[in-house]
Amino acid sequence: MPVLEVKNLHCSFKVQAQRLLGKQRKKIIEGVSFSIHRADTVGILGESGSGKSTIARCIAGLLLPDNGHIFFNGLNIFPDTDNRKKIKRKIQMLFQNHTASLNPRMPVKQSLLEALNYQEVSSQIRGNNGTRIQEVLDSTGLSPDILKRYPRQLSGGQRQRVALARSLLARPELLILDEPTSALDILTQVQILRLIKKLQEEKGFSLLYITHDVASALEICDRIIVLYRGKIVEEAESSRLMNEPRHPYTKRLLNASGLLEPAK
Ligand SMILES: Nc1ncnc2c1ncn2[C@@H]1O[C@H](COP(=O)(O)OP(=O)(O)OP(=O)(O)O)[C@@H](O)[C@H]1O
Numbered sequence: 001m002p003v004l005e006v007k008n009l010h011c012s013f014k015v016q017a018q019r020l021l022g023k024q025r026k027k028i029i030e031g032v033s034f035s036i037h038r039a040d041t042v043g044i045l046g047e048s049g050s051g052k053s054t055i056a057r058c059i060a061g062l063l064l065p066d067n068g069h070i071f072f073n074g075l076n077i078f079p080d081t082d083n084r085k086k087i088k089r090k091i092q093m094l095f096q097n098h099t100a101s102l103n104p105r106m107p108v109k110q111s112l113l114e115a116l117n118y119q120e121v122s123s124q125i126r127g128n129n130g131t132r133i134q135e136v137l138d139s140t141g142l143s144p145d146i147l148k149r150y151p152r153q154l155s156g157g158q159r160q161r162v163a164l165a166r167s168l169l170a171r172p173e174l175l176i177l178d179e180p181t182s183a184l185d186i187l188t189q190v191q192i193l194r195l196i197k198k199l200q201e202e203k204g205f206s207l208l209y210i211t212h213d214v215a216s217a218l219e220i221c222d223r224i225i226v227l228y229r230g231k232i233v234e235e236a237e238s239s240r241l242m243n244e245p246r247h248p249y250t251k252r253l254l255n256a257s258g259l260l261e262p263a264k
């Protein structure tokens with residue numbers, strides 16, 4: 001059974017049309033379906049505005065779709081939103097803007113403790129708070145002296161590691177990465193993505209990696225979904241997508257990244 005199954009997802013937003021017409025609904029996601037298996041990494045690749053974050057927010061329960069079904073380990077979490085409470089901590093999300101996931105007025109230690117308490121993990125699984133925090137600091141490569149610092153006293157890379165540490169405290173089964181490194185320099189980006197892949201190998205969670213960066217998607221994903229204007233235009237194993245892209249839009253993306261020889 002897949003960890004996540006998304007079936008025929010539709011999502012729209014109210015937007016102001018022309019002045020006299022009032023508000024209208026603009027379709028953003030139209031009939032998206034895919035699934036993710038345990039310990040797999042699936043990528044959603046598409047240009048800015050194609051609807052990637054909208055899909056992520058629907059899965060994470062931050063946004064209600066108009067239509068469709070979302071299953072988590074076979075449990076219907078949309079439209080049966082009552083079930084979401086039961087699995088809430090098991091889906092964690094890292095955002096592009098890491099300042100969004102950390103409270104600027106809270107030292108790191110308090111942010112981490114808050115995550116532990118909020119996650120409603122039973123104390124048996126949770127173990128001793130101090131030990132759990134030490135464990136996640138070790139696994140995210142952070143030194144204990146950052147615990148008393150505030151987010152503004154950290155580098156972008158450190159902030160993203162703290163955000164990662166916070167989500168690991170919930171012991172997620174699915175980690176959604178919404179362009180988690182696009183605000184960082186290239187070396188830090190690579191380090192953080194490698195760290196996440198290493199943690200995935202150790203802990204066995206599944207990853208949904210959202211990006212417009214073809215090269216990093218090809219590097220870390222088992223399978224890639226190509227999204228264009230709210231619809232999936234192609235879905236394939238990364239190697240197949242790289243060597244034999246079928247949809248013209250996929251070819252264009254690969255081309256633009258210098259990964260495909262332009263047709264003569
Ligand atoms: N709350 C909202 N109200 C109205 N329109 C929205 C809202 N959120 C997103 N949109 C619109 O939905 C479309 C898809 O947005 P989304 O953020 O999902 O794109 P994206 O693929 O994540 O882009 P990016 O790569 O720039 O992050 C865009 O046209 C955006 O303007």
Ligand SMILES: [Mg+2]
Nearest residue numbers: 052053054178
């Ligand atoms: Mg986005």
